[in-house]
Amino acid sequence: MDMQILVVSSDPRDRELLAPVGRAHRGPPGSLAFLHAASLAEALRVVPRPVPDLILLNASGQRSRGGTLPAALALHYGATPVIMLCATSAAADRYHGPDKSIADPVVAHIALEFAPHRLLWEMFQCIVTAARRMQRATEGGGQRGAVLDAITDAVISTDSAGNVRYLNAAALRLVALTPREALGMPITEVMRLQDGATLAWISHPLLETLRTGEVRRLPRGSILLRNDGTQIVIDDSTSPIIDDAGAVIGGVMVFHDITDAHRLQEQVDYLAWHDFLTALPNRFAAQRHLERTLLEAQDKTLALAVMFLDLDRFKSVNDTLGHAAGDALLVAVAARLRGCFRAVDQVSRQGGDEFVVLMAPGTSRADATRAADRILAAIALPYELPEAEAHIGCSIGIAMYPEHGTTSRSLLHHADTALHAAKAAGRDAYRFFVPDMLASAMQRKQLEDGVRSGLAAADFELFYQPKIRLADGSLCGCEALLRWRHAQWGWVSPVEFIRSAEESGQIVALGRWVLAEAVRQAGAWLASGLDPGTIAINVSAIELRHPAFADHIERHIADARLDPATLQLELTESAVMEDMDKSAGILNRLKGLGLSLAIDDFGTGYSSLSYLADLPIDVLKIDRSFVHGIDHAQPRRQALLHAVIALAGSLRLPTVAEGVETGLEAGFLSLAGCAQGQGFYYGHALSADAFERTFLSQPAQA
Structure with missing residues (x-):
């Protein structure tokens, strides 16, 4: 069905929440249109033609001169139905004023953020269809009885004693009686009413109107027990009939069946307070x-x-x-x-x-x-x-x-x-x-925010630690290590900020910065005729699992026109073993690009022959725990290091010993067959400029 909806709201989120409703309806393109007005004043200043089929009103902050908001809308838009955009009935009632009658155009209230888009579309359809049917029934004039019989609202009137004197066709249908059965009967026998929440019997509002001469309404959700035994939820307005002398001579009640709308509202209310998946x-x-x-x-x-x-x-x-x-x-x-x-x-x-x-x-x-x-x-x-x-x-x-x-x-x-x-x-x-946990939580939050701002301000820096060929002491590469000096905190431990980046999900962005900077520095050195050897960068398990990881590396190296062999990716055993099948696919692709791959901290995780044989690994880095004091360690510990190096040798994998701090350790490793060493004995991690002056200014050794 074609439908034009006017949205009166100053809240931009309402427009965002309504946008998917257009996709939920199944009509042809253009059959559903939303008009928007930021305020009630704007909506009343220029009334669109044709008049909209439905008005959605966010009354928060709206003001009307000379009456309630619904009355102002009714004056300009006639019988166009209105849905209040608010979460509760109490919030909607604040804008009706004290004399809300059946002519009031507000038919429902709804919280957009809690209602599924398909449910909203069906609700709009039901309300607009009912309004159009009523409009068609009242068009064309005619006699009073014919008009009242044509409308879909039920109309019933009584004398001053509360006995029924008139019912239109809709009223007869809703109370499930014939005219002979209903006329002359007390209104309380024709219409038996219950409270919707407690099911307690309630007095008829017509009796209150006859007694006080004032307009009355049923409590929201009231139930009419029809004379055929079925129940419906009704909405009403009851007014007195007053003669020229001002005496109450009867009353009239206009009501209609809102069972479907009530059930729909109950569904919306339920969704507002319950999880859709678990019903919790x-x-x-x-x-x-x-x-x-x-x-x-x-x-x-x-x-x-x-x-x-x-x-x-x-x-x-x-x-x-x-x-x-x-x-x-x-x-x-x-x-x-x-x-x-x-x-x-x-x-x-x-x-x-x-x-x-x-x-x-x-x-x-x-x-x-x-x-x-x-x-x-x-x-x-x-x-x-x-x-x-x-x-x-x-x-x-x-x-x-x-x-x-x-x-x-x-x-x-x-x-x-x-x-x-x-x-x-x-x-x-x-x-x-x-209470001590709060301090830790605050520190975690500060560190997380610091990493984010540090990335944005380019406060991070790569330092480079040399790798030395044990056979002749020459430089054969370096490892790029991330460092961060905060403006207030000074140097921050990599263990702390890398863990924070992993927990907060910023490690992927941090890893991409490291790759970009290492590629840039490698290009600068090579363009200057300097050869740093293979530059190794560390890759976290989270980065390795990221679906765009390999794509990003391939694109970045290609854009920089860098020989892929210049880079080496260092991965921990735990990262590789977390999902062997997936890891194998990613590593084979990276290997195919021309990168070399190293297992970092070998011997501290899932060391096994199977994954070393199945994955395209180029280098094993022996963890520093094997290296420290190895020259004077217990024979069993020395035998274990020999076994690790022998294992790597049998697979034709060169080894790099991490954490070498003394010449005696370096000598032992060389005699044991270890190919390369890295540690404070050869040099600390240095800034790019310091590394260049210390290790790259000398002619490269054969």
């Missing part, structure tokens, strides 16, 4: 529940627990089995969590793989501890998914009221802080909040 309360519901629960806890001086949960290893399920499997896993986790708690406790999903549990007032620290143990045990059990069996864990942070906070905001924040502490402690664990 969402974070808005959790916030509201916590604030209410805190009032009870304060009144009764009771403790309660707030638990923040995050699933461990969930991302690997999404990455390997797909998002459908991830969704199925979240549903299963939600069911297990509900099974761990009482009905008075609330389990909610915050989003992603995060959940919050609000334990009822009267919960002790011991209760929370037992609950955390139940959660860890339940989540750790295997999950039988359609694709495969999955194994995950979870980390839990716990904050207690009033010990750790007295507001919902502080309790949730402190539980989240404790969650990060549980993750930092190795995951699959729980931690209660302690």
Whole structure:
């Protein structure tokens, strides 16, 4: 159906939220059009022709002269239906004024951010269709009875005693009676009314109107029990009939069936407070529940627990089995969590793989501890998914009221802080909040922000540490090492800022900067006739898993017109072994580009013959733990180093010993067959200029 909708809102987010609705409808292009006015004044100044089929009104901040907002709209736009853009009925009612009648154009309220686009489109269709039907029925004039019979709203009138004197066709249909059955009967027998929330019988508003002479309305969501036994939800307006002398001689009620709209509103309200996937309360519901629960806890001086949960290893399920499997896993986790708690406790999903549990007032620290143990045990059990069996864990942070906070905001924040502490402690664990955690959390946040600003301001620098050929002491390459000197903090440890970059997701951007700078410096040295040998750069596991990693390296080297053999990528064993099949594909592609590949810190992770044989590795770097004091170490430790070098030799892989600090260590390594050495004995990591002066100013040795 063709439809023109006027949006009266000064909030730009409303326009963003409505844009997908146009894609949800299935009509031809151009059949749905949105007009926009920033204010009510603008909407009333120039009324478009033809008049819009529907008005969406965000009344926040709007003002009207001489009446309510709906009345102002009705004056200019006639019977065009209006939907208020607000989350609650109370918010919508603030703009109706005291005398809201059936002529009031507001038909519903809705929160755009909580309603699915398809649901919005169907709601708009229903409302516009009903409005058009009413308009057609009232066009053309005619006698009073014919007009009233033609309209879709039900009209029923009584005398001053409350006995029915008139019903139009729509009223007869809605009360399920014939004229003979209804006329002359008390209105309370013709229309039996119930409260929509409690189902308690309520008095008829017509009786109140006859008694007071004032306009009355039913409570929102009131139910009409029809005479055929069925029920419908109705909306009404009841007014007195007054004679020339001012006496009330009867009353008239105009009402209509809003059952479908009421159900639709209930669905929208449900979606506003529940997670679509797991049907658990969402974070808005959790916030509201916590604030209410805190009032009870304060009144009764009771403790309660707030638990923040995050699933461990969930991302690997999404990455390997797909998002459908991830969704199925979240549903299963939600069911297990509900099974761990009482009905008075609330389990909610915050989003992603995060959940919050609000334990009822009267919960002790011991209760929370037992609950955390139940959660860890339940989540750790295997999950039988359609694709495969999955194994995950979870980390839990716990904050207690009033010990750790007295507001919902502080309790949730402190539980989240404790969650990060549980993750930092190795995951699959729980931690209660302690104040010292705040300092650690603040430091993590400052470091994360510092890395971000350091990247933007180009505060990072590459230093270069030489690699020496043990046979003759000549330079055979170098390793590019990232350094950061902060304006206020001074030199920051690479261990700290690289870990922060990995946790915050900035490691990919940092790695790309390192690649760009190493390629630039290599090009500058080679253009000056200087040969630094192979320049090695470190690659994290997160970078290796990034889908565009190989593409970016290939494009960057090609753009710089650099010989790929100039670069060497250093990867840890754990990064390579995390997903062997995927790693093999990426490494073979990188090898095909002409890059050399090295395994860093060899011997500290998953050392095995199989992956060394299956992957295109060029160099093994022996971890410094094997090298330190090797010249005077126990024979078994020396034998282990000999075995590592022999293993590499059998696979025709040259070895580089890291952390060489003395001449005796260097001599032992050379005799053991190690090809290259790197460490303070040969030189510290130096800035590019210092490295050039120290190691590249001399003619290259054969």
